[in-house]
Amino acid sequence: MSSLPPSHHVKGDPPPAVLPFSAAQSPPIRLYPLSSYTFSVKEPQLEEDDSVKKRLERLETHYHAHGMRRTCEGVLLCHEHNHPHVLMLQIANAFFKLPGDYIPPDADEMSGFKARLDERLAPTGSLSNSPANAGWNVHSALAQWWRPNFETFMYPYLPPHVSRPKECKKLYLVELPKTKVIACPKNMKLIAVPLFELYDNTGRYGPQLSAIPHLLSRYRWEFVDEEGEVVAWTPGGEVDGRVGMEDVGDAMAGG
Template identity: 70%
Template sequence: MTTVAATAAQSSAPPIIPKGFSANQPQTIRLYPLSNYTFGTKETQPEEDPSVIARLKRLEEHYDQHGMRRTCEGVLVCHEHNHPHVLMLQIANAFFKLPGDYLKHDDDEVEGFKARLNERLAPVGSQFTGEGVNEDWEIGDTLAQWWRPNFETFMYPFLPGHVTRPKECKKLYFIQLPKKKVLSVPKNMKLLAVPLFELYDNTARYGPQLSAIPHLLSRYNFEFVDENDNVVAVTPGEKPEEGASTSIPRTKVLAGDGAVGGNGQDTGMDDFGVSDEVQ
């Protein structure tokens, strides 16, 4: 409570400290600053299907051979200006998606998911060296399950009572980023850092799955640290240290077309399309 005490000492109207309010709370999550991470690009990874219809057809073939398809995606969180940001991909200046993909039918869930994350985001060759290059993924809590009842684009955060054979289940996992991490995105994609307030209640731009992420993360408390591991803010509600930046967080293009020095700020959202729900 050092920060609260310091704030109270500077105020003529000290805050009223309520009783504890953290019963049954998950552990507090430490978020590292965006500047801790290194971003690059690697070879293009073309989409497997030229159209939504083709993707649904491939889903149907998978179901006929192996049953329900399992898809895993990660919610990777860091912070900028003491506000949580989610890392996500933008494809062809159009739709957004979280890192991850469907599993092969015989994959172990967690190990298969790590392999798909590496395909999307792990650096290749000797492009980078040093801390964070070979850091393993820490797969955390399952945050949500989305169900596809039929061979169609719509997915739901529940399984309708009349559906006994869903065609796909997509799971979203919380992934706590380590202190350092090197990420490389395929050249035909952008890696973005999107602030939670940009996602919240924004189904028109991001679709129902991505716009629900602020709700999913609301169960956690966060502590925000600087590049030297000093805690500069925590939730709920403590004031950042004096002199901390008060800039308004915005979506940033971290890698791919439009990135500036690997950490460029996007100057407009007009070309950002809605997430394709069939992804």
């Protein structure tokens, strides 16, 4: 009986190992399971404006006093069933937003952003002293959205005829540690939304949130289980520099 050519693949066999496919990419980002985090509630945080009109009026007042408003929001990731999920705040069962807000005009961008994350998600009382609750690890900027006028529309580019935008909103990827205590205001819900739910779903989440899967496509992931072991990862690269090509092929095939 003649042997099969090396390139021939029999159905049911593990797929052949492939060469690494991760050139010019940053190291993979580890995501921990949603069950690793402790969630609590804290005092409600009411919206500053009760209508879109009032919000835009406040934006105009801010612009005339301080110039362009700077807003920072965080994309906080965990995983369920080895798929990235984004932590979002849900208000009144219909409105979704990322944690963060505009930062004071005299505040440093990064420290102002972290202070906003604390305001929105940091626990209070005895939980605030937990060692697992230290700070926020801001990984990198994902996107910039521009508001050219005192209107609701924002764009992922600055229109060429606009030299004085009214607001710039930055989205940052925030790496969550193995464990953390996260507190949600009582008048909001903290939900974990999978990327496949956000993708191409502008009708429910709007253009900014539904674009997050596109923004995250540049990254490679390592998914960690509750025991701290890497159990799945993005194909095409090594895992933490310790796993060889054959091991990767076997693991991705379930071997």
